[in-house]
Structures are given as C-alpha cells and as structure tokens.
Amino acid sequence: MPALIIDNAYIATVNSRGVEHPIGHVVIEGTRIVAVGAGRAPQADYPGAAVINATGKLVTPGLINTHHHLYQWLTRGFAQDSILFDWLVALYPAWSRIDADLTGAGAAGAMAVLARSGCSTVADHHYIFPQGSGDIVGSIVHEAASLGVRLHATRGSMDLGRSQGGLPPDFAVETTGAALQASADAVAAHHDPSFDSMAQVAIAPCSPFSVTSELLREAAILGRDLGVRLHTHGSETVEEDAFCRERFGMSPTDYLQDVGWLGDDVWMAHCVHLDPDAIAKFAATGTGVAHCPSSNGRLGAGIAPVRDMLRANVAVGLGVDGAASNESGQLGTEIRQAVLMNRLRDGADAMSARDGLYVATMGGARVLGRQDQIGSLEVGKLADIAVWDVSGVEHAGIADPVASLGLAGMPPLTALIVNGQMTVSDGHLTRADEHQIARRVEAASAELAARL
Known part of the structure; x- marks a missing residue:
C-alpha cells in the first residue's frame, strides 16, 4: 500500500524526551510509523503517497483507555446520586440479565463514542457472565474489530455473593472453578500476543468485595502461567x-499483595485511596493504575493521588470507567478532567496539560504493557494517531495547542488512525453506521429493561 503522510501539523510525539514539532510531519507505511520530524514531509521520498494536509491541526498518539465496562452503555442514567456500593446494588439486577447479543450492542455504542473522542485502544473489564449468556468476550472482540479499534478485553469474574459476605447478589456470581476455566478458555479463543495485535485478553476478577481470596490467588497463578496480564479494582x-480491614485485617493494597496481585503484569482501576506506603509498593512492584477522574467524581469516591504516583514512577493511564458511572463515555474529555481534578487536590502545578496527555497515551501504554508498540509517535511503532482540529472558533488563538486538550474543551477530531487504517474521518466512523449503532443501543437498552 502507498504511504500516508500527515503534513504541516503541530506534532506532540509524547516520546521519552517530550519532543514537539510546531510544524512537522508523520509518515505511515502499512501498520507502522516510518518517519516523524520537523518541517514539511519530503513527499518526493514517498511516491504515490496519500497526504493529509494537517494545517491548523494538533497530532498526538491515539488515546488509550485503560479501564471501561462497555456493557454499561445500556444502563446509563440510573442511581444518579449514589455512592459506589449503593450504585452497584441498584444495578446488579439489570446487569445479571445481559447476554452476548446485548453486550455486543452496548460495546458497539461505547466504542463508537470512544473512537470519536480520539481513543485508539480500549481496555474493557467485563465481570458478569449469566448462565447461558453465550460468548460475551467474543462479542466484544467482534465489535472492536468491526469498528477498527485496538482492544484489551478481560475475562472478569465474581464468586463472592451476598450470602458469603460479598456485595453482589448470589444469582450474579459464578463458582470459583467455573470462573477460572472460563478465563482460560477466553484467553485460548481470543488472545493475540503479537506486536501488531488488535485483541488481547487479560484475566480480571472484579474486586476485593466480590471475589474470594481463592479466586484471586488462583487467577494470578493462571494468568502468569498463560503469560497474560491481570486486572482488578483497588x-x-x-x-x-x-471492608478489607474488617474482613481481612489489612488495607486493600496489603490484601492484594498478600494474594499475589502486585506486579509488573498487574494494573488496578481507580486507586483513589492509596497512602504513601501503598504508592511505594506499587512503584517497587511495577503495578499500574487506571485513573478514572469523571467516574470517581460522579460516585463521590474522591480524587486519586496521581501527582504522587507519577513522581514515584508508577505507571498511570487514563480510564473512562463504565458508562453507567460516566455517562459521557468520551476519553478525550478525561484529559481535562484529570488535569483539573488533580490540581484541585494538590495545587495548580500538580498536573500540566502535557502530564494529562502523557497519562492518556504513553502512560496507558505502560499500564497495558505495550510501551514498545503504542503510546507515542516514534519510528517503528504502530500507527495509532489522532489528528485534532485546533483552528476553529473554539480553539483558534490558544497559545499552546496541547492546552487545547488539557485545559480547553475537546477539539473536533479530524482523523483517528488505528494500525495504519482510518477509523474516524471528520469526526465520523468510517467502518460502521453510527445511526444503526444508536438504534441497536436503544433496542438493547429496552430489551434489558424488559427482562427485569
């Protein structure tokens, strides 16, 4: 295939030196980036190349969403004023009636919105598998491929029902053995470990209040035997x-460490209430964090100590979280949310616009263990690239284009390229009908409500 040139743009590479080119270019051949540099592209070196004239545009790596619950796109707007535990109790009955078809419709809607907000890589945490619900993970993999986004799916699980002291109702949980077998089956069916992989699978028991210690220990062993990553809430x-102090006599971090859940193959969602000792343990073990500012605000959970984590060199990525606790579903807007909320917590210098962009790109790549493949604009990396229009009335005149993402409203998305292919053009999906997806979501939401 001929090369694709993105020319005459402001390039934020997010590489290790933070290089930016006020006037620069990126060249793509196949799935890889083959050139990044200052000035106009040497088009004579790439005969027949297609050219995107990116004058007035900001070019960044594609954004990386490190934590989501895609199925929750079908249950937005419920329990609007609840804390996490009450919110979960209100929604478990609906979620326990999903199946592969409904999950696919919700995943299509959620990923369509993510892509239109500059997100090229989606990490999904799915942990409810009603009996007879079909291949839910497979349905998510299928929808991601149809839209053209890179997917990190997880096979989650819950085996600690209310009768055993957990939070979910007994009808919403699996047995420990069934959860472990299904996790191994999902990896065998859908995990691609290759450099260019568009779908990988991690093993992801849900949380300390919905999973037994046995499942956590055995899932960690299984994941490491299979060579896949591990994910949970913390x-x-x-x-x-x-809950952890009463049930286990220790903090969540100490408990998770005790059951084998700290390590450079692990990432945790949220981590709002990490103290300095816990941050030190995350840093020492290489454990990553998915920071979900809007969801934490929606549920009143607090603001994670991201400044302290970054200073300790903890890998921190950005997450939308489930759309039932973040009805927006956009990842691009989370950059601004992260910057502002962390400044609210720790002061005006707690997080810069470039810190926010880093967390949304290279930080997320580190969290998912793909820092050598995605997350920055560098020669040899996969061509996951977002092109933002900062020339319109909302952003024209902003002194720093990166501030358009980190401090201003999210700019219009001119293009999203994933694995060298155009996934979004002029703000619209190229591979799927957005109106059809909306109709599927509406029908699936109504069907799920009817099952209650």
Whole structure:
C-alpha cells in the first residue's frame, strides 16, 4: 500500500524526551510509523503517497483507555446520586440479565463514542457472565474489530455473593472453578500476543468485595502461567477500605499483595485511596493504575493521588470507567478532567496539560504493557494517531495547542488512525453506521429493561 503522510501539523510525539514539532510531519507505511520530524514531509521520498494536509491541526498518539465496562452503555442514567456500593446494588439486577447479543450492542455504542473522542485502544473489564449468556468476550472482540479499534478485553469474574459476605447478589456470581476455566478458555479463543495485535485478553476478577481470596490467588497463578496480564479494582472507595480491614485485617493494597496481585503484569482501576506506603509498593512492584477522574467524581469516591504516583514512577493511564458511572463515555474529555481534578487536590502545578496527555497515551501504554508498540509517535511503532482540529472558533488563538486538550474543551477530531487504517474521518466512523449503532443501543437498552 502507498504511504500516508500527515503534513504541516503541530506534532506532540509524547516520546521519552517530550519532543514537539510546531510544524512537522508523520509518515505511515502499512501498520507502522516510518518517519516523524520537523518541517514539511519530503513527499518526493514517498511516491504515490496519500497526504493529509494537517494545517491548523494538533497530532498526538491515539488515546488509550485503560479501564471501561462497555456493557454499561445500556444502563446509563440510573442511581444518579449514589455512592459506589449503593450504585452497584441498584444495578446488579439489570446487569445479571445481559447476554452476548446485548453486550455486543452496548460495546458497539461505547466504542463508537470512544473512537470519536480520539481513543485508539480500549481496555474493557467485563465481570458478569449469566448462565447461558453465550460468548460475551467474543462479542466484544467482534465489535472492536468491526469498528477498527485496538482492544484489551478481560475475562472478569465474581464468586463472592451476598450470602458469603460479598456485595453482589448470589444469582450474579459464578463458582470459583467455573470462573477460572472460563478465563482460560477466553484467553485460548481470543488472545493475540503479537506486536501488531488488535485483541488481547487479560484475566480480571472484579474486586476485593466480590471475589474470594481463592479466586484471586488462583487467577494470578493462571494468568502468569498463560503469560497474560491481570486486572482488578483497588482502593476505589473508603467503603472498600473498611471492608478489607474488617474482613481481612489489612488495607486493600496489603490484601492484594498478600494474594499475589502486585506486579509488573498487574494494573488496578481507580486507586483513589492509596497512602504513601501503598504508592511505594506499587512503584517497587511495577503495578499500574487506571485513573478514572469523571467516574470517581460522579460516585463521590474522591480524587486519586496521581501527582504522587507519577513522581514515584508508577505507571498511570487514563480510564473512562463504565458508562453507567460516566455517562459521557468520551476519553478525550478525561484529559481535562484529570488535569483539573488533580490540581484541585494538590495545587495548580500538580498536573500540566502535557502530564494529562502523557497519562492518556504513553502512560496507558505502560499500564497495558505495550510501551514498545503504542503510546507515542516514534519510528517503528504502530500507527495509532489522532489528528485534532485546533483552528476553529473554539480553539483558534490558544497559545499552546496541547492546552487545547488539557485545559480547553475537546477539539473536533479530524482523523483517528488505528494500525495504519482510518477509523474516524471528520469526526465520523468510517467502518460502521453510527445511526444503526444508536438504534441497536436503544433496542438493547429496552430489551434489558424488559427482562427485569
């Protein structure tokens, strides 16, 4: 295929030196970036190349969403004023009636919105698998491929029902053995470990208050035997902290460490209530964090100590979280949310616009273990690239184009390129009908409500 040139743009590479080119270019051949540099592209070196004239545009790596629950796109707007535990109790009955078809419709809607907000890589945490619900993970993999986004799916699980002291109702959980077997099956069916992989699978028991210690220990062993990553929720709320101290006699971080869940193959969602000792343990073990500012705000969970984590060199990525606790579903807007909320917590210098962009790109790549493949604009990396229009009335005249993402409203998305292919053009999906997806979501939401 001929090369694709993105020319005459402001290039934010997000490489290790933070190089930016006020006037620069990026060249793509196949799935890879083959040139990044200052000035106009040497088009004579690439005969027959297609050219995107990116005058007035900001070019960044594609954004990386490190934590989501895609199925929750079908249950937005419920329990609007609840804390996490009450919100979960209100929504478990609906979620326990999903199946592969409904999940696919919700995933299509959620990923369509993510792509239109500059997100090229989606990490999904799915942990509810009703009996007879079909291949839910497979349905998510299918929808991601149809839209053209890179997917990190997880096979989650819950085996600690209310009768055993957990939070979910008994009808919403699996047995420990069934969860472990299904996790291994999902990896065998859908995980691609290759450099260019568009779909990988991690193993992801849900949380300390919905999973037994046995499942956590055995899932960690299984994941490491299979060579896949591990994901769960951690230190999201004060109620979770109290649960762990009452049930296990230790903090969530100490408990997760005790069951083998700290390590450079692990990432945790939220981590709002990490103290300095916990941050030090995350840093020492290489454990990553998915920071979900809007969801934490929506549920009143608090603001994660991202400044302190970054200073300790903890890998921190950005997450939308489930759309039932973040009805927006956009990842691009989370950059501004992260910057502002962390300044609210720790002062005006706590997080810069470039820190926010880093967390949304290279930080996320580190969290998912793909820092050598995605997350920055560098020769040899996969061509996951977002092109933002900062020339319109909302952004024209902003002194720093990166501030358009980190401090201003999210700029219009001119293009999203994933694995060298155009996924979004002029703000619209190129591979799917957005109106059809909306109709599927509406029908699936109504069907799920009817099952209650």
